[in-house]
Amino acid sequence: MTTALKHKIIEVCDKKIAQKGTKVGISFYAFFKNKNDNPELLMEAATWWIETHQLDHFEKAIKIKELVQH
Incomplete structure (x- = not known):
């Protein structure tokens, strides 16, 4: 996975989690x-x-963010 895609995924996950909580899918x-x-x-x-x-x-x-970070 490219670095650009990793950063985009983390950014989107952070935004969704901040808006709707840790249970957001x-x-x-x-x-x-x-x-x-x-x-x-x-x-x-x-x-x-x-x-x-x-x-x-x-x-x-949160699961997707963790997968991308590790």
Whole structure:
């Protein structure tokens, strides 16, 4: 995973946790705008989420942040 994607994921998770608490769930689409303006980055996130970690569609933001940080 690229450093840029790691930083983006952590930033989004922190924002969601601050807004809605530690139980907030997210999907990998949370890291992107509704418009698919960066398909390569989207595929990188999808591969990490689905193939590498076999995560459900929605996961706790805190769990995703921890996975990215370690």
